[in-house]
Amino acid sequence: SVYATEKEASLTVARHIAEIIKDKQAKGEIAVLGLATGATPVRVYENLVNMYKNEGLSFQNVVTFNLDEYYPMQPDAKQSYVSFMDEHLFNHIDIKRENIYIPNGTLKKEDIADFCIKYEHKIGEYGGLDIQILGIGRTGHIGFNEPGSAPNSGTRLVTLDDLTRRDASRDFGGKENVPTKAITMGIGTIFKAKEIILIAWGKRKSSIIMKAVEGEITGNVPATYLQLSDNVKFVLDKDAASEL
Numbered sequence: 001s002v003y004a005t006e007k008e009a010s011l012t013v014a015r016h017i018a019e020i021i022k023d024k025q026a027k028g029e030i031a032v033l034g035l036a037t038g039a040t041p042v043r044v045y046e047n048l049v050n051m052y053k054n055e056g057l058s059f060q061n062v063v064t065f066n067l068d069e070y071y072p073m074q075p076d077a078k079q080s081y082v083s084f085m086d087e088h089l090f091n092h093i094d095i096k097r098e099n100i101y102i103p104n105g106t107l108k109k110e111d112i113a114d115f116c117i118k119y120e121h122k123i124g125e126y127g128g129l130d131i132q133i134l135g136i137g138r139t140g141h142i143g144f145n146e147p148g149s150a151p152n153s154g155t156r157l158v159t160l161d162d163l164t165r166r167d168a169s170r171d172f173g174g175k176e177n178v179p180t181k182a183i184t185m186g187i188g189t190i191f192k193a194k195e196i197i198l199i200a201w202g203k204r205k206s207s208i209i210m211k212a213v214e215g216e217i218t219g220n221v222p223a224t225y226l227q228l229s230d231n232v233k234f235v236l237d238k239d240a241a242s243e244l
């Protein structure tokens, strides 16, 4: 779907997430949300916070799994995805801290593989992701699945693309300070979600959105794998959709 503005699109996505949470609540069940970071979802989270404050939307029955985290990364660093999620969502709602899962950027190298397997298992224990929210990087990455990622990849340690590190350099005060690696859910992990919504706004994203939606399916643009699934929706503003 294409919306006139980021604002409208974000509200629609937030309302949809709220519906999932409320449906689950009505059935006495847990809602399992797959969440993303970056500038793109900020307004979605802002709307969810407003619904908590003004409409009594509760997150007591919500479990969240974030897509990714830089590696190495201390959770209390201001660039960490832990800090990002706290600042934009978790600090402002009634979610239980023990229901928040974000890949751990402080692990020893030799413990990462085991952590990743457990991350996948945890998602499975909760019955899988009810919805996964995705942004898209200019390399065509989803999560931090850079070009070359396999369509059946699982949660793992990856090396970041140069363009991804350049795009992140502002947050880190220079590309040389951007970690070279990250822990990310795999494309296979993302595909298991019952529903996937990829969001993108602005002219900056129009060319990669064109490739993701209309381009040949290729590992060079991991987001093209989303064309293989029926559970995927692209929610765009008109700038991001301008090359379609």
Ligand code: GLP
Residues within 6 Å of the ligand: 036, 037, 038, 039, 040, 041, 067, 068, 134, 135, 136, 137, 138, 142, 143, 144, 164
């Ligand atoms: C980072 C995140 C991605 C995100 C991408 C786009 O690389 N790991 O999940 O989609 O940035 O970021 P932005 O929304 O700021 O354009």
